[in-house]
Amino acid sequence: MTSKNIRYEYMSLICSSSSETNGSYSTFPDKFFDFLDEVRPKFDMLSCTYRDKPLTCDKIFKPVLTEEGVCYTLNMLDRSEIFRNNVVHFRNYHKFNRFSTNWSIENGYTDGVGLSTYPRRALLAGAKNGFSFHLVAFSKDLDYLCKNSYQGYKVSVHPPTSLPIPSQDYFRVPLDQSVVAKIQPVMINTSDSVRAYSKQRRRCYFQSERHLQYFKIYSSVNCDIECLANYTLDVCECVNFYMPRDNTTSICGTEKLECMRDAERDMQLKNLKTKLEKGKAKKKIKSQTECDCLPLCTDLSYDVETSQTDWEWNKWFEAQALESLEGLANFGGLLGLFTGFSVLSMMEIVYFATVRMICNTRLYGHWSGQDS
Helix, strand or coil: CCHHHHHHHHHHHHCCCCCCCCCCCCEECCHHHHHHHHHCCCCEEEEEEECCEEECHHHHCEEEEECCEEEEECCCCCHHHHECCCCCCCCCCCCCCCCCCCEECCCEECCCCCCCCCCCCCCCCCHHHCEEEEEECCHHHCCCCCCCCCCCEEECCCCCCCCCCCCCCCEEECCCEEEEEEEEEEEECCCHHHHHCCHHHHCCECCCCCCCCCECCCCHHHHHHHHHHHHHHHHHCCECCCCCCCCCCCEECHHHHHHHHHHHHHHHHCCHHHHHHCCCCCCCCCCHHHHCCCCECCEEEEEEEEEEEECCHHHHHHHHHHHHHHHHHHHHHHHHHHHHHHHHHHHHHHHHHHHHHHHHHHHHCCCCCCCC
């Protein structure tokens, strides 16, 4: 198969739809991630500000892999804190190089940690004290066939300890729109005295009670992703490209698209027993209820309210350019005026101090000239 065909197969794994037929590859090599990194749209931001203080966007946003492809996130825990050592990573994806030594989801920030800490925290409420950024989308990157014809961005708000799921939990930022999001944290706290009750009775886990195979930190989202990865591996003998895996697990190719869809559908519908009865799985697989992905007893989530309006960015750019040109013209005019005045004055001073005095001395014998 030619290089062009294999690249098409790679792209079909991300831009798959229910109407497509399965491809020719049951698994993909790790070169798939090189291709994904190569074709991802360039992440462009005009500016990033937090509490009206400019920030370098490239330093705070890092690429991560999701079921939607490559996304960019900020204020998330480093991959060394979320994943176990057996998980395979691609290059510098999900690598923040900052660590949450003074924070945990159960205990919050430690006393005396100060204002500058990680994850960053909202110090004050209100739009002026929030985070703002300008996104740029180039016309050459717009695609009306992959996934759907909607254009713009998806924004997912999630805790620093959990992976983003932009296909399920998000709000849209359309093109040519100014969007304001009001984010309200919802914190659930549970007394330690509740630990005396069984997990089945209290219907939640404390952080240290549930061990995951791929994640160091338990959350219901991380648990769901791991459970789906394990079930997909059992049924399809490979996992989807965004799922956590070790170095012995293969990435499913386009030939396994239908298998992966069936696995996810069964997980969502809690119908794994029916799946096993149909003989589509060769191994004994746990049922959906055995995933047991209960919420945390101390958990954090977010409610988001948005408002938006049209943004005539082209007129804004024109106004900015005209203002800059006008300022430059005024500066140039004033500079020319003052520079011209200074040069003429200097020439007059030099003339009267040298040439005029020499000529008067030669003609009249005195530097001041002829007596009146």
